[in-house]
Amino acid sequence: MPRYASVLLPQAIDHELTYGIPDALAGTVRPGVRVEVPVRGSRVIALVTALSDRAPEGMSIKPVTRVLDEAPYYDEAAMRFLHWVGEYYLAPRGAVLRTAWPEAARHIYKRERAAPAVLPEPAPGSLEVPRTLNPAQDAALRAIATAVATRRFESFLLHGITGSGKTEVYLRAAGLVLEAGRSTIVLVPEISLAIQIVAWFRARFGIKVVVLHSRLTGADRGKALDEARRGPRIVVGARSAVFAPVTALGLIVVDEEHEPAYKQEETAPLYHARDCALERAKLASCPVVLGSATPSLEVAAQAKAGRMTLLELPERVDGTPLPRVELVSMKGVASTQALSAPLARALEETVARGEQALLFLNRRGFAPVLLCTSCGHVPRCARCSTNLVLHAAEGRLLCHWCNTAVAVPRQCPTCAGGALRAVGLGTERVESAVRDLIPEARLVRMDQDTTRRREAHGELLELFASSDILIGTQMIAKGLDFPRLTLVGVILADASLDMPDFRAAERTFQLLTQVAGRAGRRAVQGRVIIQTYSPDHPVIRAAADHDYWEMYGAESALRKALHYPPYGRIIRFRLAAGTLSLAGEAAKRLTECLCRHLPPKAVLLGPAPCTPAVVAKRHRQHLVLRGQNMAALREAAHAALAEFARWPVSSKVRLHVDPDPLNVMS
DSSP: OEEEEEOOOSSSSSSSSEOOGGGGGGTTOTTTTTEEETTTTEEEEEEEEESOOOTTOOOOOOOOOEOOOOOOOOOOHHHHHHHHHHHHOOHHHHHHHHSSHHHHHOOOHHHHHGOOOOOOOTTTTTOOOOOOHHHHHHHHHHHHHHHHTTTTOEEEEEOOTTTHHHHHHHHHHHHHHHHTOOEEEEESSSSHHHHHHHHHHHHGGGGGGEOTTTTTTHHHHHHHHHHHHHOOOEEEEEEGGGOOOSSEEEEEETTTTTTTGBBBBBSSOBBBBBHHHHHHHHHHHHHEEEEEOOOOOOHHHHTTTTSSEEEOSSSSSSSEEEEEEEEOTTTSTTTTTTOOOOHHHHHHEEEEETTTTEOSOOOOOBEEEEETTOOOOOOOOOSSBBBEEEEGGGTTOOTTOOOOOOEESSSTTTTTTSOOEEEOOOHHHHHHHHHHOOOOEEEESTTTOOOOOOTTHHHHHHTTTTTTEEEEEESSSSSOOTTTOOOOOOOOTTTTTTTSTHEEEEHHHHHHHHTTTTSSSSSSOOEEEEESSTTTTTTHHHHHHOOOOHHHHHHHHHHHHHHHHTSSSSEEEEEEEEEEEHHHHOOOOOOOHHTTTTTTTEEEEEEEEEEEETTTEEEEEEEEEESSOOOHHHHHHHHHHHHHHHHHTGSSSEEEEEEEESOOOO
């Protein structure tokens, strides 16, 4: 009988610790279970990774104090998946475990008081009765069902136009998995999407559905994680749900796979949930379905190359045509004018008919700039190298990077003279313009300012069901389905187009296509009005024509010429330090380390300042390592990081290492 256990702590360390197994716990301590162990005078929950008959020499071994699980919390495939995440994303394995286990999972709570973390049963008839699948849906389901039945790994791209019934395919595939006594993980990018998709799954499968997202309280999330392990379940959640401890995993679904929200941006490991889903499904020998109307170029390229099965849903389920799209040129129009004449007229007509409209602008606040008309002064954040954004409703200027807030000045703090003028547009200003245009209209605004409370997303969506106009940022651009919504207005289509990022055109197309798809999803054809200063731009034209493959062809050719993903691989290194000199010296040191280990044909770009260069008084620099082979790039990064860590002041520098970054600016 093994006498010692290697355990991994949910901390930013990359090695296991050894603990003794008391006779009273013999046979209950095994790989995959959680145990309680003493660490520096406190008790910590850890994961057992291996057992041994020998203890490390010269060490005082403390005993495991408690075993928390009768059966393994993670099965063997999930354990290998956790190891892969740390290795691929160049992160300590303990940091991976910390991500997989939120505080609730590491906290010991009284289980006898824990009610199952499930929603109440939906009211009978609360959602539409499922309709018969059309031929394209049926063909897609049959392909997925074959992989489910044979319990083999296969990756599918479910490319369906907006309103084509992708969710119904997910529902039926998950039902087949449940019938086989296995579990499904369904990933959604935003909590606002989770609200509607959970309602659909709950209406179909009742208490078999478990919900996971970051806005659950600690105790509720801990209960939900326990519930996910109790048998065949459907776990619906945001990106961290890819780590859910389900038993007998039979299917993973990644809805809106192209969404940037699937990428962890701040805390190691900087993982992408979609790519993790592919690896976890491979290790668990089950299929994975990636769904989108606007697939990422990386996924579309795999499908085109035959490395992923392409399933197409080319028509809306009820036969309604895609909305007609009108481009309105804003050339010569003031930057503060939110509504063009055609959009204003369309809003009035839509509300008069008793229908609903959606206005999209991916910029919160009232205006991005407050400008002194006399001296040109623009208030800037004292902690970041960026402008303060005017939030008129709250009477303050806010930094969108560090959340520093100051009162709106009565006069220019520099010249004490000229008038302060709000320049540009935000969702608050759009709301104000609509209220002036249609005072009787019932408006709902959804952005980070109105959804700070945990319950706010659901409350606002419920409120919009009986309102006229929804105004918001990208959180309203996808996944929402309202039968009376017939008009979509895009206020500033160019907002993301000119970003210095190789994905700018792709992201602009995705946002425009997704938000346009909210219109006319029932019997009435929808109408979309796109206001733009670049009406002849190829991406704007492709979005207006609903032509994904036109955009894909143009962007693929450009990426291929520049050796950017999906035709090259990159690792980004971001450094932050308290002074400009230290940040510059650290970037120089890391550059030297990387150059000594540079793989053949790899290119190192930088160092250069990030955008913005200063956030929360920390100066930031970054480098990009680019090549064809990710394994070779990771090996070079490993060696360079080990060398950099020996620099005496490296501990004073924050270093983020990001394989396959989505963001190469900030």
